Amino acid sequence: MAAKVSGSVLVTGANRGIGLEVVRQLSESPCPPTHIFAGCRDPHGPGAKALRELAQKHPQKITTLRLDQTDQATISEAARQVGSALKGAGLNLLINNAGINQAANSNTVPVGNLAHTGEKEMTEVFLTNTVGPMIVTKEFLPYLRQAASLPGVSPSEMSCRRAAVVNVSTLFSSIQRCHELFLQAPMYPYRVSKAALNMLTRCLSEDLKSDGILVMALHPGWVQTDMGGPQAPLSTEDSVRGMLSVISSLSEQHVGSLLDWEGRSIPW
Numbered sequence: 001m002a003a004k005v006s007g008s009v010l011v012t013g014a015n016r017g018i019g020l021e022v023v024r025q026l027s028e029s030p031c032p033p034t035h036i037f038a039g040c041r042d043p044h045g046p047g048a049k050a051l052r053e054l055a056q057k058h059p060q061k062i063t064t065l066r067l068d069q070t071d072q073a074t075i076s077e078a079a080r081q082v083g084s085a086l087k088g089a090g091l092n093l094l095i096n097n098a099g100i101n102q103a104a105n106s107n108t109v110p111v112g113n114l115a116h117t118g119e120k121e122m123t124e125v126f127l128t129n130t131v132g133p134m135i136v137t138k139e140f141l142p143y144l145r146q147a148a149s150l151p152g153v154s155p156s157e158m159s160c161r162r163a164a165v166v167n168v169s170t171l172f173s174s175i176q177r178c179h180e181l182f183l184q185a186p187m188y189p190y191r192v193s194k195a196a197l198n199m200l201t202r203c204l205s206e207d208l209k210s211d212g213i214l215v216m217a218l219h220p221g222w223v224q225t226d227m228g229g230p231q232a233p234l235s236t237e238d239s240v241r242g243m244l245s246v247i248s249s250l251s252e253q254h255v256g257s258l259l260d261w262e263g264r265s266i267p268w
């Protein structure tokens, strides 16, 4: 199914990997959103060249923003800029995509194993992957609420066309499936921070459903990005095509769910 994402969208971590591909596919879709806000840590730096080029191709569609999700001041300033650009129209979809894994210490040490993980690694990854999406959602909430309450939207509709928050999680967050997946990738900070992101997703979904805002978590698959590595089986194009199809078809039954890029449910 082609992506049907209308209204306005904010994507974090939009300068590379999955985030950049989300912005690319949305901007080139036959029925693109009204506007795409592409947040990244350094929109003027060398790491955002591809995003700047995309934004230059679609100047009416894409606005790049400085947004470091571990830096409250940049999140507040990005929210202020988005709010003033929206002119009361509200934000329909927030994709909390930005995230980190712990860097490998060497080629032989598995990333995030117990021996090489301490307070610093746990804290850094938790701040980015869990606290970051919470603060970003909180700062943009007034605009999501605005979109959800606009006249013409049915009060019972839950969808990305009304108002939704999609937290990009991972299969490695699944507590139930940890026994079968742990040895291939110990990744203590990453797994723990994303399992906490799932709980954040459930809390927000309960909290915001009376506002008409749908909150869910989405696993993009194992994808060829800097994080996923070149051996990953999925291209960013295929993963994001699947993710956008899932996002397009979200409804009330998906409130508080954890799905993969093909729409399959993942056990908590």
Ligand SMILES: NC(=O)c1ccc[n+]([C@@H]2O[C@H](COP(=O)([O-])OP(=O)(O)OC[C@H]3O[C@@H](n4cnc5c(N)ncnc54)[C@H](OP(=O)(O)O)[C@@H]3O)[C@@H](O)[C@H]2O)c1
Pocket: 012, 013, 014, 015, 016, 017, 018, 019, 040, 041, 042, 047, 067, 068, 069, 070, 096, 097, 098, 099, 100, 128, 132, 168, 169, 170, 171, 219, 220, 221, 222, 223, 224, 225, 226, 227, 228, 229, 232
């Ligand atoms: N690739 C996979 O196989 C896979 C599998 C499951 C889940 N995921 C999830 O998918 C999401 C995207 O991953 P990816 O594979 O595209 O990773 P990636 O290629 O490493 O890109 C990560 C993105 O997050 C941004 N980012 C990191 N810390 C940030 C911060 N503090 N504030 C704002 N942006 C920040 C990076 O920006 P900079 O360029 O500034 O560093 C970059 O744009 C992540 O949440 C990841 O956990 C990926």
